[in-house]
Ligand SMILES: Nc1ncnc2c1ncn2[C@@H]1O[C@H](COP(=O)(O)OP(=O)(O)OP(=O)(O)O)[C@@H](O)[C@H]1O
């Protein structure tokens with residue numbers, strides 16, 4: 116059998132019933148488009164969550180002052196005075212799984228520059244904080260360990276604070292009043308965007324923790340200790356070791372509750388990531404159902420076509436077509452149907468995911484793999500659902516077929 | 521009536537007219553229909569030689585079409601032997617039979633059986649698609665075959681744009697395109713008026729003159745007279761096998777027939 120002629124006759128047969136071919140193909144088109152959209156949206160969602168995971172910090176271990184619950188009521192961070200700088204030093208020195216430690220003291224605050232007023236929150240930390248949070252300087256230079264030791268009146272500001280107070284002006288070297296304390300801005304930070312809970316992470320002022328403790332909050336204890344474990348796998352274990360060290364240092368008896376709390380924001384994000392992956396797979400499965408429905412549509416139309424063209428098949432067999440040639444002819448038609456459907460599906464899918472990306476403001480990445488897989492899948496659908504009708508055609512008795520009315 | 525140009529390719533076959541193209545020995549064909557068994561052929565013995573023009577006649581149900589389907593390798597005998605060009609095809613598999621149909625046999629049907637919405641040229645070309653022939657050669661052969669039946673000027677026409685006689689001539693061109701050893705026609709004039717029928721017989725006579733072996737089934741005595749030999753079937757057997765004496769020329773008969781304008 117001549118393949119060019121085969122292709123041509125398949126094309127002619129399909130064009131003969133344009134409307135029918137288009138309707139048949141629709142199922143495949145919708146299926147492929149849906150799968151491509153779902154995969155693209157799923158990937159973009161996962162990329163966002165992954166981004167947040169990275170934003171969170173470098174294998175972040177977060178120790179918060181205050182017990183989990185006392186008589187069922189959370190004591191709250193700011194009432195607990197037991198977490199102190201010596202604890203942070205001990206954790207750093209005693210736990211080999213932890214490579215970086217920063218104390219943390221925070222509160223909401225009013226900041227003023229010139230006639231600009233802004234309500235934000237400050238955070239007192241050590242220079243290591245910026246490595247733990249993987250937060251990079253935009254302009255200027257971070258405060259040093261020396262600044263921290265001296266409780267220097269310096270601060271680093273986030274993008275939002277910078278915009279609110281300075282607009283387009285360069286903030287580095289300017290002095291702002293943080294709750295009445297004049298502080299020199301030494302650096303601005305790269306924007307980090309929204310946290311998972313929807314908070315603007317860039318709406319913050321960061322000072323040496325000593326300055327925050329002594330000159331703003333007037334306390335000697337800490338609100339949190341922020342740590343960085345040596346690798347992602349040991350985040351949990353580092354937390355457990357920190358618990359042991361802290362319980363020992365705080366002289367807690369076995370029956371007493373912790374007066375601190377190890378928090379695992381990473382777990383929450385990881386869970387989100389897993390959930391999003393599961394959801395994507397589920398959606399792909401649902402979209403695939405429409406591919407199967409589309410395939411059944413193709414099979415149906417091919418069966419109708421075989422019946423309609425019984426005489427034609429009889430003639431072809433009479434003039435020398437082999438079973439294989441007849442089978443190939445009808446298989447060719449169903450593959451062409453599903454391929455055309457698949458191609459339209461890829462177009463709609465790419466267009467659709469672009470639209471969704473625009474609407475949600477997510478960066479959409481079209482994976483070539485998804486398109487190749489879609490094309491292969493539509494051929495597979497064509498072969499699978501075209502096989503039975505093609506076989507039926509090839510098995511027709513030519514004498515009966517020629518007599519068929 | 522268009523004249524039929526001389527075509528050389530068929531003349532060579534006239535030289536070897538002595539050997540039997542078709543030999544059938546004690547042919548039986550049964551159809552099993554549940555409990556009952558229909559005995560369509562009950563011991564047919566016959567030979568057809570190269571260059572013969574045989575008409576098969578007989579009452580309805582006498583087994584003519586069954587016999588033609590056997591000759592055309594569309595069906596197999598229940599028992600007995602069928603030798604095509606001295607080769608027993610009873611043992612051939614489906615693929616080998618398809619090849620024989622493609623290369624050695626040309627079919628013409630009562631109902632024309634052209635593919636709709638396909639031009640005369642493409643219809644004629646159909647058997648070449650299943651042969652190992654390249655595209656330019658295919659086109660050339662199809663055009664030659666259409667020339668043979670006097671329809672080359674209708675190459676681009678669709679069956680729906682042609683009369684029954686013209687459609688049947690396209691079907692004959694299709695049957696000739698792979699240069700077969702035998703042409704089988706089961707009631708080719710059954711759907712045509714008498715004048716058009718004679719025109720078809722004129723084409724057959726011309727093809728036969730050039731050496732083509734033709735076997736034709738007909739119910740009409742007048743049509744059978746254009747052949748060289750008439751077989752009569754009754755109850756699945758050949759009851760008569762006579763040469764035609766005083767065979768008329770279809771071209772002469774056409775002159776005596778009134779045309780529509782008369
Ligand atoms: N597929 C079949 N199944 C069962 N019986 C069949 C089949 N084909 C033919 N027959 C029977 O075989 C016998 C011969 O049929 P066949 O078609 O050869 O007759 P015919 O001579 O061509 O008749 P007609 O002149 O009407 O075309 C009939 O009795 C018919 O009923």
Ligand SMILES: [Mg+2]
Pocket residue numbers: 584585586706
């Ligand atoms: Mg018959």
